[in-house]
Amino acid sequence: MDLSPDSAFTAQANGTADLYDAAAADHEAFWAEQARSRISWATDFERTLDWDDAPFAKWFVGGSLNVAHNCVDRHVEAGNGDRVAIHFEGEGGDTRTITYADLQKEVSKAANALESLGVETGDRVAVYMPMIPETVFTMLACARIGAPHSVIFGGFSAEALHTRIADAEAKVVVTTDGQWRRGKPAPLKAAVDAAIHHGDDESPVEKVLVVKRTDTDVEWDDSRDVWWHDLVPGQPDTHEAQPMDSEHPLFILYTSGTTGKPKGIFHTTGGYLTQAAYTNAVVHDVHPETDVYWCTADVGWVTGHSYIVYGPLANGATQVLYEGTPDTPHQGRWWEIVEKYKVSILYTAPTAIRTFMKWGADIPAKFDMSSIRVLGSVGEPINPEAWLWYRKHVGGDKAPIVDTWWQTETGAIMISPLPGVTTLEPGSAQKPIPGISAEILDDDGNPFTEPEKVGYLVLTKPWPSMLRGIWGDPERYKETYWSRFGPKYYFAGDGAKYDEKGNIWLLGRVDDVMNVSGHRLSTAEIESALVSHPSVAEAAVVGAADETTGQAVCAFVILRGDAVDNGEETVQELRNHVAKEIGPIAKPRQVMIVPELPKTRSGKIMRRLLKDVAENREVGDVTTLADSSVMSLIKEGMSSGS
Numbered sequence: 001m002d003l004s005p006d007s008a009f010t011a012q013a014n015g016t017a018d019l020y021d022a023a024a025a026d027h028e029a030f031w032a033e034q035a036r037s038r039i040s041w042a043t044d045f046e047r048t049l050d051w052d053d054a055p056f057a058k059w060f061v062g063g064s065l066n067v068a069h070n071c072v073d074r075h076v077e078a079g080n081g082d083r084v085a086i087h088f089e090g091e092g093g094d095t096r097t098i099t100y101a102d103l104q105k106e107v108s109k110a111a112n113a114l115e116s117l118g119v120e121t122g123d124r125v126a127v128y129m130p131m132i133p134e135t136v137f138t139m140l141a142c143a144r145i146g147a148p149h150s151v152i153f154g155g156f157s158a159e160a161l162h163t164r165i166a167d168a169e170a171k172v173v174v175t176t177d178g179q180w181r182r183g184k185p186a187p188l189k190a191a192v193d194a195a196i197h198h199g200d201d202e203s204p205v206e207k208v209l210v211v212k213r214t215d216t217d218v219e220w221d222d223s224r225d226v227w228w229h230d231l232v233p234g235q236p237d238t239h240e241a242q243p244m245d246s247e248h249p250l251f252i253l254y255t256s257g258t259t260g261k262p263k264g265i266f267h268t269t270g271g272y273l274t275q276a277a278y279t280n281a282v283v284h285d286v287h288p289e290t291d292v293y294w295c296t297a298d299v300g301w302v303t304g305h306s307y308i309v310y311g312p313l314a315n316g317a318t319q320v321l322y323e324g325t326p327d328t329p330h331q332g333r334w335w336e337i338v339e340k341y342k343v344s345i346l347y348t349a350p351t352a353i354r355t356f357m358k359w360g361a362d363i364p365a366k367f368d369m370s371s372i373r374v375l376g377s378v379g380e381p382i383n384p385e386a387w388l389w390y391r392k393h394v395g396g397d398k399a400p401i402v403d404t405w406w407q408t409e410t411g412a413i414m415i416s417p418l419p420g421v422t423t424l425e426p427g428s429a430q431k432p433i434p435g436i437s438a439e440i441l442d443d444d445g446n447p448f449t450e451p452e453k454v455g456y457l458v459l460t461k462p463w464p465s466m467l468r469g470i471w472g473d474p475e476r477y478k479e480t481y482w483s484r485f486g487p488k489y490y491f492a493g494d495g496a497k498y499d500e501k502g503n504i505w506l507l508g509r510v511d512d513v514m515n516v517s518g519h520r521l522s523t524a525e526i527e528s529a530l531v532s533h534p535s536v537a538e539a540a541v542v543g544a545a546d547e548t549t550g551q552a553v554c555a556f557v558i559l560r561g562d563a564v565d566n567g568e569e570t571v572q573e574l575r576n577h578v579a580k581e582i583g584p585i586a587k588p589r590q591v592m593i594v595p596e597l598p599k600t601r602s603g604k605i606m607r608r609l610l611k612d613v614a615e616n617r618e619v620g621d622v623t624t625l626a627d628s629s630v631m632s633l634i635k636e637g638m639s640s641g642s
């Protein structure tokens with residue numbers, strides 16, 4: 001199979017081999033050029049990078065810009081107001097076409113509405129919404145005001161919402177009455193109410209703005225709740241976008257770490273937008289005049305931030321926004337959407353591809369997908385089988401696939417092929433994009449390049465869209481990312497290796513973070529949810545290999561002495577308890593009630609052994625266990641459920 005670039009593709013590609021040379025010759029000059037050529041600045045910057053107070057970076061120092069102006073107004077001013085920004089496709093088949101001129105009006109109205117609710121520059125706004133146009137309007141309205149948004153994925157529970165609202169001290173929450181899930185409405189605002197009325201805590205939330213989406217009954221507090229349809233449509237449809245400092249916070253996004261407390265990763269304005277726009281241009285190869293781009297992620301994750309909202313809109317692209325699931329009302333729904341809108345660039349996750357593989361190649365074969373010319377993958381390693389299937393059955397055996405490695409923390413794509421430039425290697429993200437530098441280190445922190453040796457991925461130079469910290473916790477930022485191998489290396493938390501050709505292969509997390517369907521979950525967070533149940537004395541969670549979701553959550557639980565083990569009933573109760581505490585995405589695939597957990601003499605749980613059990617393997621080396629009979633006790637006394 002020839003995976004070198006097709007010359008016709010190369011001829012039109014945004015990415016070029018020269019970019020690597022330019023970035024290698026002068027890192028800062030390269031990024032300054034990207035910032036000036038792709039973004040409109042109200043005030044030009046004086047200094048490209050200030051790394052004096054490392055690891056706290058400042059990019060494009062002294063510059064000012066407004067992100068919403070860059071994503072919306074300037075396209076209208078350039079005469080592209082009639083270009084479609086968003087083809088919205090609702091789960092139930094309702095549609096809406098939003099041009100850049102429409103978007104400018106909608107975002108302006110939303111910004112005026114938020115201001116009328118008291119939102120000012122610097123205030124935090126929590127967004128708990130499904131995939132509908134109002135979500136994009138809200139995020140851009142926040143950017144327009146300079147009020148950092150904190151989007152919380154709609155699959156998180158009231159409990160998780162509470163923690164995130166409290167940590168960011170959000171003044172306003174924007175939500176919907178409910179969201180469509182496989183043809184049925186599921187409540188959303190109810191969780192906001194519960195998050196606000198949480199024990200005796202005083203909530204920072206002053207106003208809740210509610211979009212009506214499912215006509216679900218909601219409780220109403222007149223002093224606090226406001227319907228979107230009562231407030232927003234009547235607002236003036238113009239709004240002056242004030243330039244923000246390049247380092248003004250744009251958003252906070254919570255992600256799981258190795259402890260139970262989620263980290264509020266925050267990103268700022270100029271650097272983030274520069275790298276989001278640059279990568280969407282050179283990696284996805286977006287040509288705004290001709291492409292129809294579709295990223296299937298949810299805006300509740302960083303992929304939705306960078307590659308639905310900020311990157312494509314900064315570039316003036318036309319995109320599809322789809323509200324629903326891939327199998328509603330039938331398993332060909334995505335391909336029907338590709339055919340209908342002539343999607344030319346599709347960006348999705350390996351877990352989705354593996355699901356489609358299970359459903360069968362005859363389903364996409366029923367649709368005309370000849371419009372597809374670039375495919376992207378993100379969220380977890382893509383196995384070569386899934387890569388090849390994707391290329392053949394979605395990409396017409398010709399579309400380049402960009403396997404993009406990055407993280408909530410990196411803000412934008414870091415390691416990926418450039419379509420039209422790179423000879424592809426199925427299963428490998430290949431190499432850092434121009435402007436990014438990475439290395440693989442051994443246990444002692446020494447870089448190596450030998451093929452097939454496994455080490456730790458690190459990033460060796462600051463990059464524009466890097467996180468600026470953990471909200472309210474600068475120490476944790478230093479400790480988590482800049483101490484494992486000293487202050488010169490950003491520690492990504494991923495294992496990696498090179499192959500014979502020098503390609504990088506990402507091998508999954510090396511810490512206690514799991515990756516379930518491309519979503520990051522912490523073992524500690526789920527363990528602490530489990531022990532908050534009155535029947536649970538102790539819990540250990542591992543991510544076990546799963547054919548579809550990559551990893552699946554498997555929990556081992558010791559019940560309290562006074563708790564009754566009702567077998568399957570107890571198992572279900574504990575699974576549901578985790579869903580309630582964190583959200584349905586964290587619900588364990590299995591809960592195993594065990595008499596003991598394997599521990600070292602110093603009391604550390606040996607998750608490696610539990611993983612062997614969860615993956616039905618022969619249990620590995622048990623010599624470091626404090627009590628070596630524990631593993632047989634576990635295997636004998638296990639009452640398992642699914």
Ligand code: WT7
Nearest residue numbers: 378379380381403404405406407408506509520
């Ligand atoms: C973790 C970051 C990047 C946006 C979505 C997830 C894993 C991500 C890849 C890839 C191998 C990948 C890593 C990373 N990951 N993309 N192409 N190949 N692994 O963002 O929730 O912050 O998770 O996802 O383990 O550290 P996130």
